[in-house]
Amino acid sequence: MRVAVLAGGPSFERQISLAGAERIVHDLGELGHRAILIDVGRDLVERLTDARPDAAIIVMHGSVGEDGAVQAVLEALGIPHQSPSATACRRCWDKATAKGLLAEDGIAVPDGVVFDRQPFTALGAARALAPIVERLGLPLVVKPARSGSALGVNRAADLAGLAAAMVGAFSYDDSVIVERFIAGREFGISVIDGEALPPVEILPQDGPEAYDFEARYSIGLVNYECPADLDDATRKLLTDTAVAATKSLGVTGISRVDLILTPEGVPTVLELNNVPGMTDTSLLPMAAAAAGLSSADLVARMLPR
Amino acid sequence: MTSSAMRDLMAITERPEVISLAGGLPDVSNFPPEMLDAISTALSRDSVRALQYGPTEGMAKIHEGIQLVMAEEGTQVDLGELLVTTGGQQAIDLVCKTLVDPGDIVLAEGPTYPGAVPTFTAYQADVRQLGMDEHGLRIDLLEETLAQLDAEGKRPKFLYTIPTFQNPAGVTMNLERRKRLIEIAHERELLIVEDSPYSLLRYEGDPLPTLRTLDGGHFVIYLGTFSKILAAGLRVGWIAAPHAIRQKMNIGKQGADLCSSSMSQVVVEACLKDPDLWRRYLDELRARYQGRRDAMLDALSTAMPEGATWTRPGGGLFLWATLPSQLDTTNLLARALRSNVAFVPGRGAYMDGRGGDSMRLNYSGVGEADIREGVRRIGAVVTEQLELYGDMVGEPLPQRRSADLHEGSNAEPEEQPEGALVRFPTARRRAGER
Numbered sequence: 001m002r003v004a005v006l007a008g009g010p011s012f013e014r015q016i017s018l019a020g021a022e023r024i025v026h027d028l029g030e031l032g033h034r035a036i037l038i039d040v041g042r043d044l045v046e047r048l049t050d051a052r053p054d055a056a057i058i059v060m061h062g063s064v065g066e067d068g069a070v071q072a073v074l075e076a077l078g079i080p081h082q083s084p085s086a087t088a089c090r091r092c093w094d095k096a097t098a099k100g101l102l103a104e105d106g107i108a109v110p111d112g113v114v115f116d117r118q119p120f121t122a123l124g125a126a127r128a129l130a131p132i133v134e135r136l137g138l139p140l141v142v143k144p145a146r147s148g149s150a151l152g153v154n155r156a157a158d159l160a161g162l163a164a165a166m167v168g169a170f171s172y173d174d175s176v177i178v179e180r181f182i183a184g185r186e187f188g189i190s191v192i193d194g195e196a197l198p199p200v201e202i203l204p205q206d207g208p209e210a211y212d213f214e215a216r217y218s219i220g221l222v223n224y225e226c227p228a229d230l231d232d233a234t235r236k237l238l239t240d241t242a243v244a245a246t247k248s249l250g251v252t253g254i255s256r257v258d259l260i261l262t263p264e265g266v267p268t269v270l271e272l273n274n275v276p277g278m279t280d281t282s283l284l285p286m287a288a289a290a291a292g293l294s295s296a297d298l299v300a301r302m303l304p305r
Numbered sequence: 306m307t308s309s310a311m312r313d314l315m316a317i318t319e320r321p322e323v324i325s326l327a328g329g330l331p332d333v334s335n336f337p338p339e340m341l342d343a344i345s346t347a348l349s350r351d352s353v354r355a356l357q358y359g360p361t362e363g364m365a366k367i368h369e370g371i372q373l374v375m376a377e378e379g380t381q382v383d384l385g386e387l388l389v390t391t392g393g394q395q396a397i398d399l400v401c402k403t404l405v406d407p408g409d410i411v412l413a414e415g416p417t418y419p420g421a422v423p424t425f426t427a428y429q430a431d432v433r434q435l436g437m438d439e440h441g442l443r444i445d446l447l448e449e450t451l452a453q454l455d456a457e458g459k460r461p462k463f464l465y466t467i468p469t470f471q472n473p474a475g476v477t478m479n480l481e482r483r484k485r486l487i488e489i490a491h492e493r494e495l496l497i498v499e500d501s502p503y504s505l506l507r508y509e510g511d512p513l514p515t516l517r518t519l520d521g522g523h524f525v526i527y528l529g530t531f532s533k534i535l536a537a538g539l540r541v542g543w544i545a546a547p548h549a550i551r552q553k554m555n556i557g558k559q560g561a562d563l564c565s566s567s568m569s570q571v572v573v574e575a576c577l578k579d580p581d582l583w584r585r586y587l588d589e590l591r592a593r594y595q596g597r598r599d600a601m602l603d604a605l606s607t608a609m610p611e612g613a614t615w616t617r618p619g620g621g622l623f624l625w626a627t628l629p630s631q632l633d634t635t636n637l638l639a640r641a642l643r644s645n646v647a648f649v650p651g652r653g654a655y656m657d658g659r660g661g662d663s664m665r666l667n668y669s670g671v672g673e674a675d676i677r678e679g680v681r682r683i684g685a686v687v688t689e690q691l692e693l694y695g696d697m698v699g700e701p702l703p704q705r706r707s708a709d710l711h712e713g714s715n716a717e718p719e720e721q722p723e724g725a726l727v728r729f730p731t732a733r734r735r736a737g738e739r
Contacts, residue, residue: 010320012639120693120696127699129697151639152636152639159698160698162697163631163694163697163698164631164632164633164694166693166697167631167632167633167636167690167693167694167697168633168636169636170640170690170693171636171637171638171639171640171690172636172639172640
């Protein structure tokens with residue numbers, strides 16, 4: 001099979017994408033397929049038309065890869081892929097939209113508010129910060145509504161910190177989410193075709209404040225435990241929640257659900273990731289290994305059957 | 306925001322539509338055709354030597370060239386002190402390889418050369434960064450730190466400094482501090498690593514003696530490079546070190562790459578064969594960079610909001626701008642990239658998390674029109690973010706923070722001493738220190 005591996009692109013997570021793509025290209029070779037690595041740019045359609053692949057694997061994080069744009073191109077050209085559909089990607093990429101849909105389906109998400117850059121000043125919304133702090137409590141988490149990974153995500157301990165964190169988050173997107181910081185155990189649960197892989201627990205070495213972008217991609221800053229130390233009932237609660245979240249948002253194929261298990265035992269969904277990282281320190285390959293799937297097995301699941 | 310986030314942001318500064326004030330690229334677009342002719346003549350006439358391995362310490366003829374270049378800044382060295390390296394970067398690596406064991410204390414300026422940070426990290430040095438002001442490294446902070454280390458029974462392996470047109474700060478250590486630094490080195494037998502890639506790119510003010518000259522070759526390890534004064538693509542630099550240290554580094558270099566490119570060394574020899582031709586080229590580079598620096602200073606004074614400050618380098622390739630502390634320059638880079646302009650966030654020049662409100666701007670790599678447009682775009686996003694912050698906290702835009710610091714927007718460049726517009730993060734004690 002000729003498989004186009006779509007990677008790179010202009011996103012902030014370009015390097016991570018290329019690192020993951022290298023691994024997938026290698027595994028495709030092991031599986032006897034012909035991999036065509038495409039660094040996605042203006043000539044994407046031309047290159048896809050020339051290469052005439054039988055299938056495509058998307059390894060692009062951040063915008064373009066996760067916002068559904070590349071999926072839409074593939075769907076328009078009739079090239080099969082196992083990523084969630086362009087429509088599902090669009091739903092998840094805007095975390096504000098995704099949170100709303102999940103909440104409507106009765107899935108717990110952190111309480112919060114969304115601000116858009118334009119009306120923010122025009123409507124004087126900026127002055128609403130103090131009441132928000134009062135309502136949601138401190139600390140707060142501020143993040144761009146549309147951004148991959150933890151870029152631009154900051155915790156705010158007070159009102160001044162909230163303002164600075166919002167300015168930072170607005171650097172990445174014109175829409176920003178301010179939400180209650182949810183304490184608890186953090187898990188990444190990969191879902192393949194409606195089935196959850198074993199949960200990976202993320203244990204920051206320096207306490208719960210430390211899990212940031214650096215930790216997510218550097219060996220040694222966090223400890224991962226996979227499979228996580230969970231009793232059967234809790235594990236089922238977490239994996240059921242992850243699968244329910246994918247169904248709620250119409251996500252098929254391979255995705256990863258990040259959630260927090262609160263001290264009260266409520267699994268609270270933080271976000272869905274429709275192009276999970278594939279580097280050596282990423283959670284999906286780790287969970288697959290715990291489920292007895294080799295790296296090549298996992299890549300095989302990314303191809304149409 | 307962290308170093309890997311920064312790496313990812315930096316990776317997309319190379320898009321063609323981005324005006325990058327982030328790089329450190331010298332302008333090699335006007336390399337003299339006569340020099341290119343001399344290179345091709347030398348390569349064909351001397352092909353056997355150019356195509357063969359050479360001595361680890363470098364070819365005899367290039368040593369003479371290095372002596373010539375160092376004499377240009379008033380520094381005399383013995384041939385026996387010289388070791389040719391593969392660019393200045395290998396020189397930093399060899400210094401660490403020879404001197405640093407994991408956990409050893411290394412002193413450096415804060416901010417320091419961002420390219421040295423991964424090297425220090427790789428050798429697991431415990432780097433203590435000392436503050437600077439417009440006159441370079443603050444010797445009082447050095448003495449304070451040395452006393453504190455004494456009290457802990459610790460000794461730094463060396464001090465790494467770029468005394469002239471410092472990267473990234475753009476400031477130059479004044480003569481008084483140079484003299485005092487060398488006194489301290491002699492009193493305490495403290496090794497000084499003097500990295501000097503830019504000192505011949507001076508476009509105003511009188512040259513200052515190198516630390517190596519003031520020291521006389523006892524405690525100073527001098528690092529030089531042809532990257533900024535000839536061509537970066539050659540990858541030829543050098544170390545001038547006391548004999549015993551040079552001997553150790555020679556062994557380290559054998560292990561690393563046996564010898565630097567013979568072809569590149571033959572090329573350097575050819576370029577220096579007519580020293581006046583090379584001097585004319587240097588003059589031309591200085592004039593071009595001076596024009597670009599002036600364009601950048603001018604653009605900054607127009608584009609930057611009140612509260613921003615920046616250094617005014619008298620040479621070199623970089624200046625250092627500091628914004629009101631509410632802004633984070635790593636986040637700002639993400640916003641700036643949406644406006645197709647890039648810079649180096651200040652955190653890349655620190656190993657201890659400082660530098661979040663600063664940025665390094667390069668003016669050698671792009672033309673004056675792009676510099677003006679790039680700075681205009683940066684100024685626009687800085688202003689936008691400050692206004693946003695002001696809206697949220699319900700306060701007017703931040704005012705100058707300290708009366709004795711010069712305000713960038715009011716600057717009269719002619720009246721400013723070199724590097725007068727400067728503000729550095731104050732030194733913070735590390736966790737666990739008294």
